[in-house]
């Protein structure tokens with residue numbers, strides 16, 4: 267079963283008399299285990315697509331189903347729950363809580379889980395060591411470099427073990443070397459079975475993905491990627 | 507519940523993180539609450555004093571004072587209650603188990619050897635100490651024989667005992683009241699000073715017969731009568747009956763004002779509450795104003811905080827927080843701050859209370875009531891003034907918040 271299914275999804279913004287199509291009749295399917303890069307010029311609708319994939323926004327028309335559930339008609343609380351259970355977000359500007367430690371930031375998604383989980387703290391520590399920050403657990407964001415902050419954000423995105431990780435220009439604020447480190451980390455997650463969608467302007471970043479979607483005026487077109495698609499064999503879900 | 511606890515946890519963390527906001531909110535709430543605390547304590551103190559006085563006065567007691575209220579108001583003390591009135595009252599009210607006439611003269615010179623003093627002399631009958639529940643701690647009480655026999659004997663207050671007899675035993679000693687030699691038969695228990703500053707222990711008590719004849723040159727009138735009734739619950743009825751009885755004896759026509767005044771515990775409470783009221787209103791207005799100001803300070807700082815922290819709100823929403831989780835967190839932050847302010851305000855109030863007592867001799871009593879009032883009010887301030895910013899926070903759209911962050 268496909269993880270994300272978009273059918274004729276449009277998103278419009280109306281400012282005054284002007285109707286802007288951020289997405290136009292988008293048909294798109296993303297399967298579990300895929301690593302997708304979304305590219306395209308500024309204003310082409312990449313972020314809008316990510317917001318809809320991530321249940322932060324709902325389509326103006328069309329249908330979107332995530333993990334077999336139709337999201338289109340969900341109310342705000344249900345959307346929150348979908349995000350909590352199925353989605354991990356990574357942003358260009360990290361968005362860590364400045365007054366919380368790395369560990370506390372990683373634990374943030376567990377606060378809003380419908381059902382409590384035991385051992386959240388040890389899982390968070392394992393995730394921090396997965397991203398190479400086991401010795402920075404009690405540092406605050408302003409005591410971490412940009413790359414380290416983004417690693418904390420990645421650990422946070424993985425905390426609730428979501429099926430889908432969405433990264434909107436995750437390397438946009440980082441230098442090339444650090445960016446490569448982040449992308450290798452995302453690749454390794456994908457190799458362990460996580461579905462990942464990355465928005466980027468950088469072809470080098472996009473090269474990590476096995477599928478590239480190019481957006482133009484709200485319309486996606488598939489573009490063959492440099493790498494050969496890896497067959498979708500069963501991989502164990504990312505543990506921790 | 508779990509969500510509530512983690513929300514609380516998050517709120518406390520944020521409270522600590524945004525220190526300047528915390529300091530301003532706490533300080534302004536603390537000011538208001540300290541004023542409120544003092545008010546509650548003052549009100550409670552006043553009531554306690556009132557009940558203390560009523561207790562001393564006797565809930566079953568009534569005081570009949572000679573002279574109309576109008577005459578007393580302009581400083582005249584007309585004498586209208588006669589010795590015969592007293593006897594008639596005694597006959598007419600069998601439920602009055604004690605009925606004690608009293609006549610007082612102030613600033614009477616007394617002396618013992620070369621020690622001199624000025625004091626108040628109260629002429630009365632043998633029931634006096636019982637009627638005021640004021641025990642004789644040394645020697646004996648006045649007796650019926652003392653009164654009937656117009657004897658030159660006296661009970662003395664503790665202050666008089668100190669002034670005239672210092673450390674020696676006064677019982678049986680003769681001293682001069684003006685130029686009358688009087689023998690001390692007993693010493694009254696120490697009573698201290700009333701709220702109005704009268705030293706109750708600065709007095710001597712003599713048979714009314716002796717006092718009227720030898721000190722006041724008076725045959726007919728007494729100043730007042732103190733009555734105690736068997737049943738304190740019927741005081742309202744007794745009051746009406748005594749009034750009607752005296753009006754009739756004094757030949758007052760309907761429409762004519764009373765030429766006497768009746769005082770019972772009810773009036774005492776009313777008087778004290780009125781006295782307290784003005785100060786309570788003053789501090790009350792100040793306190794409520796301070797709290798409202800505190801509320802607006804809080805609301806504005808929180809609104810500022812909401813826009814400053816929209817990134818935080820956005821990310822919380824992105825990882826699954828519902829609107830109400832955000833609402834809750836900000837409300838809890840507000841309430842946590844105002845509660846701390848409330849606690850601090852209570853401490854400030856307790857510290858300021860004694861100053862007020864010193865400055866205005868105002869009875870102040872801190873109890874859990876003042877504490878609870880402070881906490882509840884501070885929570886309400888947090889809840890009421892935190893609600894609008896919290897709703898604003900909950901309404902923050904995650905997409906916009908994340909984009910702008």
Ligand SMILES: Nc1ncnc2c1ncn2[C@@H]1O[C@H](COP(=O)(O)OP(=O)(O)OP(=O)(O)O)[C@@H](O)[C@H]1O
Pocket residue numbers: 279280281286287288306307308309310311312313314315
């Ligand atoms: N809240 C909004 N109101 C009005 N128009 C909007 C809004 N959000 C997005 N748009 C419009 O939708 C279109 C797509 O925006 P989107 O943010 O998805 O672009 P993007 O591909 O992510 O661009 P960038 O590379 O600059 O991030 C743009 O034309 C934008 O102006």
Ligand SMILES: [Mg+2]
Pocket residue numbers: 312313314434
């Ligand atoms: Mg974008």
